[in-house]
Amino acid sequence: MTLSEAKEILDATVFVGHEKLEMEVKTAFSADLMSDVLAFAKENSLLLTGLTNPQVVRTADMLDIAAIILVRGKTPPDETVQLARELNIPLLSTKYILFETSGRLHARGIVGCIEKVGVDEGA
Amino acid sequence: MNLEFIVGELKLDVRCGEDKLGRKVRGGYVGDLLSDVIGNSSEGDIWVTRQAHQNIVAVASLKDHTGIILVNGSEPDSDTLEKAIKEEIPIMVSELPGFEVVGKIYKLMHT
């Protein structure tokens, strides 16, 4: 689906990346621990998280994450928005909890960005 | 829907609380920050997390969760298991990432 469709499904607000909403996304990773993201997330995935500090954007950038979706109606602090703008990473926010967010995306065909932990770990 | 159904459908490994799988699951919550889970999850939720230390049992007990599913191949410490048995909190594990586990449970709940 496109990022724009994900936005509709999640009734999300776009903080950064209006111009990139037509990008295609197929996979996602959800986590509140950035170390988990660093360990398991894959490039071009959506990152779903409840954290809003700028390190979320740093982490996403290092992994070439397609877009960040904040859950639970979090409004990102200014420094996070600024950094996302600087690094050109779309930043969205949805009111849904992470459970509902994941469920909705999964139901519309988005899959986990890794199948199993321990499989395909070669960065 | 009860725990046993989810365990079967998602092929989860049960680490403790086999005799509690008849419990009814009312909703789901996924999160790795204990303060978030304490603040926002609900009674009867199945809690999906990658945290494996013993405090998860206390949180699940406090919030009356139906059970805990550890994801990303995370395994409960021995302390965690011991507490979970005492507090009667079933713990299941999955090698799948949280997104997949949640997606599948969500589907079961909505079909």
Added chain:
Amino acid sequence: MREGLLAALKRLALMRGLSSERLKGEKQLRLRTLTFELPYKQDNQVTQDKKITKTQELVYKLKVKDVMTTDIVTVSPGNTMNELKEILRIRRIAGTPVVENKRLVGVIGIDDLIRCLSEGEMDATVGEKMTRKVEVLYGDEPLAHAVNKFNQYGFGRFPVIERKRGRLIGILTKSDMVTGLLKRLEIAYHTEEFRHNNNNENHVFNNIVMDKTSFHFQYRVNGQDFKVAGESIYKLKQILSQLGFPPPIIRRATIAAYEAEMNIIIYSYGGCISVSADYDHITLEARDTGPGIANIEQAMRQGFSTAPTWVQELGFGAGMGLPNIRKCADTMDIESEVGKGTHIKIVIKNTNGNGK
């Protein structure tokens, strides 16, 4: 909204030169607290501060009792922990003051409850398990004092006491403060005030030497300084990319560098990261001075962590750092001396052809 409020509070703290994350070593904390208190104690000095913002004015004008929560739940020392659990659950709160004859005798919270839960002491009384030595705020203190105290102690809430009779009159949480401030500021608290922390570009390129075939890149990392974490690694990523390393190799190098940097920030007093790369491999070294690692084997185990909760709430310190670094590396050496510091060296081979 909660996150927004906290962020605003952090800004508030930052504006006063305070650490937002209360993460400074004790000495630094005290120092920073002092610089915070000075303008208040000598009111005439306030005007000498470079910029006085509306928020800064308000934190002095507003009193604790103006913004505190007055509808509060209390328990008595005779209640059991089981009863407390019910109260916390029903009222959806994380802690409560313990009151006897209208006087505050202690506080008790979810941490105590979790401890009792995990030790099977739910029949114990609140009186036995509560914290007796309680830091309080007085209703007539300015909010500035409260901000200071939140940063100093790192608590989530303080009981508020009436100064004359010592009676409990309310509770103050961080969000009470920020909500109170925001109500009065009404709008746009995020505009001009957050410009102070732009002085950190210079640490990025301390030392780069690059020629056609190899380069060396080194930068300093300050302990406890979360704000700039990852900035230098962004540069590293760009350089490696310019040198033509394939994306998977770049990801491994940057992830390892990032985790190493986070470790230095979280656990040490400070250190240095250096990266050198040539055609067929990237070498990364991280050195710090600090407490060192007592048991390396344990620290390498996934999920083992000694990080405090606030670090975990930032999304780090979940016992994945060293295991993640190892996962990215082809070889990894780690040396640590307790009380001195830690040195990590990893090598990543450029298997996907050469770097140029």
